[in-house]
Amino acid sequence: METITDPFPKSHAEFAEILKELRELEPTDLRSKLVVAGFLDRPYGRALMRCRECTYYLIHKKWCDLPEVSLPVEPDWWCRLWRI
Numbered sequence: 001m002e003t004i005t006d007p008f009p010k011s012h013a014e015f016a017e018i019l020k021e022l023r024e025l026e027p028t029d030l031r032s033k034l035v036v037a038g039f040l041d042r043p044y045g046r047a048l049m050r051c052r053e054c055t056y057y058l059i060h061k062k063w064c065d066l067p068e069v070s071l072p073v074e075p076d077w078w079c080r081l082w083r084i
């Protein structure tokens with residue numbers, strides 16, 4: 001599945017815009033959520049960013065705690081809402 005991995009948000013405003021897009025989706029539209037958030041099932045970029053180091057990752061639950069995502073995720077996955 002192709003997801004929107006770029007642009008990676010470089011400012012709070014760009015980050016907030018992606019969150020707004022996610023909030024506008026139908027709650028049951030999982031596919032669009034994965035596309036808009038830019039999910040990958042592998043680390044991303046030269047820095048190999050991944051969920052494991054993301055501030056929103058709950059490692060013991062393997063869960064993304066960002067309310068607009070709120071999904072089970074694997075530690076080696078990534079999305080463009082990644083933050084440390």
Ligand code: SF4
Pocket residue numbers: 050051054055056057063064065066069073077078079080081082083
């Ligand atoms: S925001 Fe993205 S990178 Fe961070 S834990 Fe959630 S799915 Fe992973």
